[in-house]
Amino acid sequence: MLDKSSPLPLYFQLKELLREKIASGEWQPGDMVPSERELSEQYYISRMTARQALRELATEGLLRREPGRGTFVAEPKIEHGLTRLTGFTEDMQARGLQPGAKVIRLARVSPPLRAARALQITPDREIVLLERLRLAGGEPIALETSHLCFNGVLALLDEDFENHSLYHILAEKYHITPARAVQKIGADLCSQREQELLQIPEGAPVLRNKRITYDQWGRPFEYTESAYRGDRYVFQAELSAFQ
Amino acid sequence: MLDKSSPLPLYFQLKELLREKIASGEWQPGDMVPSERELSEQYYISRMTARQALRELATEGLLRREPGRGTFVAEPKIEHGLTRLTGFTEDMQARGLQPGAKVIRLARVSPPLRAARALQITPDREIVLLERLRLAGGEPIALETSHLCFNGVLALLDEDFENHSLYHILAEKYHITPARAVQKIGADLCSQREQELLQIPEGAPVLRNKRITYDQWGRPFEYTESAYRGDRYVFQAELSAFQ
DNA sequence: TTGCTATATTGGTATAGACCACCGAACCAC
DNA sequence: GTGGTTCGGTGGTCTATACCAATATAGCAA
Numbered sequence: 104m105l106d107k108s109s110p111l112p113l114y115f116q117l118k119e120l121l122r123e124k125i126a127s128g129e130w131q132p133g134d135m136v137p138s139e140r141e142l143s144e145q146y147y148i149s150r151m152t153a154r155q156a157l158r159e160l161a162t163e164g165l166l167r168r169e170p171g172r173g174t175f176v177a178e179p180k181i182e183h184g185l186t187r188l189t190g191f192t193e194d195m196q197a198r199g200l201q202p203g204a205k206v207i208r209l210a211r212v213s214p215p216l217r218a219a220r221a222l223q224i225t226p227d228r229e230i231v232l233l234e235r236l237r238l239a240g241g242e243p244i245a246l247e248t249s250h251l252c253f254n255g256v257l258a259l260l261d262e263d264f265e266n267h268s269l270y271h272i273l274a275e276k277y278h279i280t281p282a283r284a285v286q287k288i289g290a291d292l293c294s295q296r297e298q299e300l301l302q303i304p305e306g307a308p309v310l311r312n313k314r315i316t317y318d319q320w321g322r323p324f325e326y327t328e329s330a331y332r333g334d335r336y337v338f339q340a341e342l343s344a345f346q
Numbered sequence: 347m348l349d350k351s352s353p354l355p356l357y358f359q360l361k362e363l364l365r366e367k368i369a370s371g372e373w374q375p376g377d378m379v380p381s382e383r384e385l386s387e388q389y390y391i392s393r394m395t396a397r398q399a400l401r402e403l404a405t406e407g408l409l410r411r412e413p414g415r416g417t418f419v420a421e422p423k424i425e426h427g428l429t430r431l432t433g434f435t436e437d438m439q440a441r442g443l444q445p446g447a448k449v450i451r452l453a454r455v456s457p458p459l460r461a462a463r464a465l466q467i468t469p470d471r472e473i474v475l476l477e478r479l480r481l482a483g484g485e486p487i488a489l490e491t492s493h494l495c496f497n498g499v500l501a502l503l504d505e506d507f508e509n510h511s512l513y514h515i516l517a518e519k520y521h522i523t524p525a526r527a528v529q530k531i532g533a534d535l536c537s538q539r540e541q542e543l544l545q546i547p548e549g550a551p552v553l554r555n556k557r558i559t560y561d562q563w564g565r566p567f568e569y570t571e572s573a574y575r576g577d578r579y580v581f582q583a584e585l586s587a588f589q
Numbered sequence: 590t591t592g593c594t595a596t597a598t599t600g601g602t603a604t605a606g607a608c609c610a611c612c613g614a615a616c617c618a619c
Numbered sequence: 620g621t622g623g624t625t626c627g628g629t630g631g632t633c634t635a636t637a638c639c640a641a642t643a644t645a646g647c648a649a
Contacts, residue, residue: 112602138629149604154630162405164526167564170630171611177564286583290533290551290576308533308551308576333533333551340529340583355632381599392634397600413600414641497611563630 105146113148117156125165125176135173136166190281191247192268195239203238206264207246207300211257214326218250221315221326228252231259233269236300237329243301245331253279253324279324284316288338297330308333348389356391358521360399368408368419378416379409433524434480434490435511446481449507450489450543454500457569461493464558464569471495474502476512479543480572486544488574496522496567522567527559531581540573551576 105116124130137145142153157174160166167177195202212232219226230252237245249269251259255277262272273279293301293309301309309330316325348359367373380388385396400417403409410420438445455475462469473495480488492512494502498520505515516522536544536552544552552573559568 114602140629149606151605152603155602157630161564162525162562164560164564167560168630169563169565169612171613171628173612173629287580288531288553288583289580290553290574292549292551306535306549308535310531310533310553331533333535337530337532338581338583340531340581357632383599392636394635395633398632400600411600412642414598414643416599416642 105148113146114152114155114159117142117146117148117153118160121156121160122165130176132176132178134176136176138173190268190270191237191245192270195244200239201241203241204265205236205238206233207236208232208234209260209264211260214250214252218326221313222250222252222323224252229257231256233259233264235264239335242335243332244335245329246297246300247327247329249325249327251325253277253318253322273324279318281316281325282318284314286312286314288312290333291330293330301330301332303332303334310336310338312338348391354521356389357395357398357402360385360389360391360396361403362518364399364403365408373419375419377419379419381416433511433513434488435513438482438487443482444484446484447508448479448481449476450479451475451477452503452507454503457493457495461569464556465493465495465566467495472500474499476502476507478507482578485578486575487578488572489540489543490570490572492568492570494568496520496561496565516567523562524559524568525562525564527557529555529557531555533576534573536573544573544575546575546577553579553581555581 104120105113107113109116121136130136136157139150139153139157142148142157143150146153157166157168161168161174165177167175169175191204192202210232211229214222214224214226214228214230216226218230219228222230224230230250233247233249233251235247235249236243237247258277259272262276264272270281273281289311291309291311293303293305293307295305297303297309298305298307303309310333312327312329312331314325314327314329315323316327318324347363348356350356352359364379373379379400382393382396382400385391385400386393389396400409400411404411404417408420410418412418434447435445453475454472457465457467457469457471457473459469461473462471465473467473473493476490476492476494478490478492479486480490501520502515505519507515513524516524532554534552534554536546536548536550538548540546540552541548541550546552553576555570555572555574557568557570557572558566559570561567
């Protein structure tokens with residue numbers, strides 16, 4: 104099973120092998136995996152080598168170890184949410200909801216000061232403002248206001264943002280790939296405008312999200328302010344003590 | 347230097363010792379720390395034991411290891427600070443604020459159903475409930491309700507949570523290190539109890555956070571529900587398109 | 590000066606063996 | 620039935636040893 108002549112370390116080969124068993128579904132969450140001693144006999148390696156593979160998979164969150172009981176396949180990780188950079192469209196699809204968008208405003212404007220600062224430009228530059236009501240299953244979920252700035256950004260004024268994801272358009276036509284983003288998430292009461300557009304009661308809570316998105320070269324190209332309905336949306340985040 | 351008769355593992359004692367040298371500034375970022383072989387001779391332990399201490403400190407980000415060169419004190423991280431798993435205390439310190447806590451309730455209870463599910467235990471298990479009002483600069487910022495469950499958790503009932511961070515106590519006395527956490531963050535209106543404790547107006551928005559924290563073996567040991575003042579607190583997150 | 594080589598040191602991998610605390614189940618005595 | 624004990628299995632810790640690849644340095648040769 105393991106190739107002792109390979110340049111890849113044995114514990115690494117074993118990790119990949121176990122990872123595959125979990126990914127393929129052969130081992131289900133909660134199942135007990137073979138003990139260190141079993142693995143060492145089965146693959147003709149020492150217990151410490153098997154141990155290293157199990158230990159590292161446990162710190163990665165794939166396995167859960169219990170002294171005196173055994174090692175178990177962990178509950179699956181949350182794939183989406185705050186750790187992976189996704190747009191609203193992918194986000195909703197991951198939750199099994201039908202995403203939609205209604206363009207409220209698409210215009211050439213001068214950026215407000217906080218957008219200019221986020222995009223690292225002077226306020227006299229012309230940028231594209233895109234305001235969309237985001238839907239899931241036909242219901243309004245969020246109001247997104249995006250400030251976009253890159254070379255040739257004005258061509259965006261002719262795009263169709265109701266039937267295509269912003270990030271898809273940027274990737275396919277403009278070769279801009281979102282690579283990194285910084286978000287600030289807070290709670291607030293909705294404004295009157297948001298109340299009407301989102302069809303929520305007066306004084307209802309909203310999640311406010313301010314995001315700066317950077318492209319593959321580390322340049323900021325998008326600054327977006329969003330208001331999500333507090334009763335219909337939660338952010339999910341997976342945190343790690345390491346890295 | 348190390349106490350071989352102590353119940354604390356030798357590698358753990360060595361970790362604390364090295365951690366102290368870094369925290370005190372005796373070792374500066376970039377400094378080379380003694381090699382595995384030096385440490386094993388100096389403290390009369392085997393190389394593998396010294397190795398375990400260095401390895402774990404490296405995965406925690408305090409040390410940087412370079413094959414063929416040595417082990418060095420890592421530069422303090424800035425970029426990844428936003429996705430790092432921290433408690434309220436470290437969180438506030440990172441923002442330059444003086445953290446504080448007022449214990450509202452510390453008791454032995456049966457877990458509510460959603461806490462039992464999060465902690466992967468049956469609802470008849472006894473756990474420790476810790477409710478704290480979290481302060482920053484003397485002002486109330488959040489109400490935190492933690493459900494704690496691990497072997498010997500009841501000893502927590504005698505701890506002082508007003509002057510010590512929960513995660514510090516867990517690490518130093520119980521050898522439990524938070525390694526991973528999953529959070530759900532939403533917006534809501536405050537309850538009457540929260541309104542009074544947080545000293546905010548009626549109907550004010552709060553950020554609700556539900557967190558499951560896993561230890562170094564991947565076992566859930568803490569389920570915490572928090573309500574943060576919407577006017578004083580934002581979550582920050584850094585997203586990546588990769589991995 | 591430049592480039593090579595030998596050497597010592599470093600962390601990385603791997604083995605074999607030992608003892609411990611903890612858990613669960615089977616068993617036994619009351 | 621209840622409450623112990625025993626026992627086998629598990630992960631956690633620790634030692635001692637060995638070899639490897641990468642690195643830095645000192646010394647030597649062109």
